[in-house]
Amino acid sequence: MVQSSRPCAGQARNAPIIRGVDVQGNLPLLNDYQAYLRVEKGLRPLTCQAYLCDLRTFAEFIETRHGVLLTATQQDVASFLEHLRTHSIQSRSSARKLSCLRGFYKWLLLDRRIHHDPTVNIESPKSWKVLPKSLAEPEVNEMLGRAAMAASHPQARATDLRDSAILELLYAGGLRVSEVASLSTGDLALDGGRVHVRGKGDKERIVPLGRTALSALEEYLREGRPHLARIGTARKSGATRPDSPQPSAARLFLSLRGMPLTRQWIWHLVKAANHAASPHRLRHSCATHMVEHGADLRSVQLLLGHADISTTQIYTNLALGRLKAVHRQHHPRASVRAAQTDGATDTPLNESSPSSLRNEVSPETGADRRGSRVEKKGKHGLQLVPPRAKTREDKR
Numbered sequence: 601m602v603q604s605s606r607p608c609a610g611q612a613r614n615a616p617i618i619r620g621v622d623v624q625g626n627l628p629l630l631n632d633y634q635a636y637l638r639v640e641k642g643l644r645p646l647t648c649q650a651y652l653c654d655l656r657t658f659a660e661f662i663e664t665r666h667g668v669l670l671t672a673t674q675q676d677v678a679s680f681l682e683h684l685r686t687h688s689i690q691s692r693s694s695a696r697k698l699s700c701l702r703g704f705y706k707w708l709l710l711d712r713r714i715h716h717d718p719t720v721n722i723e724s725p726k727s728w729k730v731l732p733k734s735l736a737e738p739e740v741n742e743m744l745g746r747a748a749m750a751a752s753h754p755q756a757r758a759t760d761l762r763d764s765a766i767l768e769l770l771y772a773g774g775l776r777v778s779e780v781a782s783l784s785t786g787d788l789a790l791d792g793g794r795v796h797v798r799g800k801g802d803k804e805r806i807v808p809l810g811r812t813a814l815s816a817l818e819e820y821l822r823e824g825r826p827h828l829a830r831i832g833t834a835r836k837s838g839a840t841r842p843d844s845p846q847p848s849a850a851r852l853f854l855s856l857r858g859m860p861l862t863r864q865w866i867w868h869l870v871k872a873a874n875h876a877a878s879p880h881r882l883r884h885s886c887a888t889h890m891v892e893h894g895a896d897l898r899s900v901q902l903l904l905g906h907a908d909i910s911t912t913q914i915y916t917n918l919a920l921g922r923l924k925a926v927h928r929q930h931h932p933r934a935s936v937r938a939a940q941t942d943g944a945t946d947t948p949l950n951e952s953s954p955s956s957l958r959n960e961v962s963p964e965t966g967a968d969r970r971g972s973r974v975e976k977k978g979k980h981g982l983q984l985v986p987p988r989a990k991t992r993e994d995k996r
Contacts, residue, residue: 633707655669761824805902
């Protein structure tokens with residue numbers, strides 16, 4: 601990695617990462633790149649916003665060094681990474697920002713706006729491998745059970761039916777929170793037991809659902825959503841301002857105001873159900889529990905919508921139930937293996953001690969006490985020797 605100069609000693613460590621500066625000179629370039637990401641790359645709006653946020657942070661940094669995005673140098677990129685490190689930004693976040701810069705300057709090279717990529721020979725900050733956190737099956741069952749109990753009450757509200765359907769959908773299908781928030785009523789195929797999901801990069805996939813999730817969705821569509829939709833229709837008819845927000849008639853999950861739910865609202869819903877849970881942790885729990893119960897990685901990859909199966913392989917590290925079973929079965933010091941060894945009686949006779957062999961085999965007839973054939977070791981290996989018939993001398 602190219603070495604950069606450290607910030608001045610008087611700079612406060614807890615100071616803001618970037619101070620407010622004018623970025624008007626970079627705005628046209630950022631707008632062009634946003635159009636490229638959205639139209640040609642087909643990225644989702646939230647992904648584009650995240651990339652532009654990282655680019656604005658870098659643009660503000662180099663403007664403090666009297667530069668712009670088009671004139672950035674390798675030293676500017678290296679100093680930016682050092683600037684993030686001194687402000688206690690995690691290495692994973694710094695690596696993501698560097699990846700964003702690489703994509704941006706690659707686009708500038710392809711568009712022939714620059715002649716040199718300033719991110720060349722810049723190494724990504726090393727980051728620790730972090731395992732996804734998931735909930736145990738009893739925790740998930742308890743959370744979903746409480747929501748289902750509230751929804752099954754005779755005086756259950758429409759929001760109770762909606763909350764139970766959302767939690768069941770998050771866990772049963774492993775959906776992202778943005779995917780749940782953007783679902784419409786036409787995406788559901790309850791007769792076929794599936795839902796049509798649009799994920800990252802506008803990639804579409806079909807997700808099967810279990811009986812419990814289908815039952816919760818059917819109850820919500822029959823009893824809960826019509827009530828919430830009527831509230832939204834009444835607000836729409838009573839609205840006097842033309843620029844007031846309008847309810848979406850096609851969105852699946854609606855609020856008490858009849859408006860589509862946001863990602864932040866669904867996040868708070870899950871937190872209220874279980875303080876240790878989150879929408880993405882339910883997604884991790886879905887994948888982990890499927891792997892623990894024997895699902896293959898390819899099926900889990902299709903269910904979650906991962907572009908690369910290496911992303912799905914991380915869930916094998918969380919399937920501790922399978923690992924414990926294999927350890928108990930095959931480790932020589934495990935309890936199950938020891939119990940099987942103690943009860944085994946298949947020790948070969950030729951490995952027995954000489955004293956036990958003399959006690960079991962008659963030296964005169966070559967047979968055991970039951971009169972069956974035994975094995976004797978000769979020059980050609982083990983041989984089956986039939987018992988010698990008793991003679992008149994032997995009977996005496």
